[in-house]
Amino acid sequence: MIGFGAIVIGLVCSAIVWVAWYYLPKYVWPFNKVDDALGVVYTHGIAGLLGGLLVGLLADPNMIVYLGLGKNPSVSGAGLFYGHPHQLLVQFLAALTIIVWDAFVTFAILMVIKYVFRMKLRLPDEVLEIGDVAVHGEEAYPPDELVSMGASSRADEMSSPPDGKVPEKASTSSGDDA
DSSP, rough: OOTHHHHHHHHHHHHHHHHHHHHHHHHHHHHTTTTOOOOOOIIIIIIIHHHHHHHHHHHTTOOOEOOOOTTOOOEOOGGGGGGGTTHHHHHHHHHHHHHHHOOOOOOOOHHHHIIISOOOHHHHHHHHHHHHHHHHHSSOOOHHHHHHHHHHHHHHHHHHHHOOOOOOHSSSOGGGGG
């Protein structure tokens, strides 16, 4: 079945991300210390790592064949389930390289901000407890009531004139103009 691995990767990764998003910040130490309102760690970090490792298991050699040019032979990738266990190691080492590189670069950027620009990397707890609106002037996920109320009030503002008066032509019926 062509494409079965992609379907499995999509289903497994999305389910794991959903579980991770709702349970890790509540119960696991490093995740409950980080403010990740948009879920970047879960949707990109966890899903990306798991998806890459699953490619090492499920890569179907019949899906993509890189055609060789000249004297070079054609190449296709095969995962562990298709008899190529080395691909899982390749995927793992690639993921490890990215994780280490990202950690190093993030640390370097934070140190430049802290020591070169002399900025604090964390706001005081009193400020953080107030919330996103006080700190940033906006909320990452506003409640549905505010979103729907904001949309209807904007529509009402656009349809009524700024002074609140209805123009004369609009208040008379079309039969009275003749």
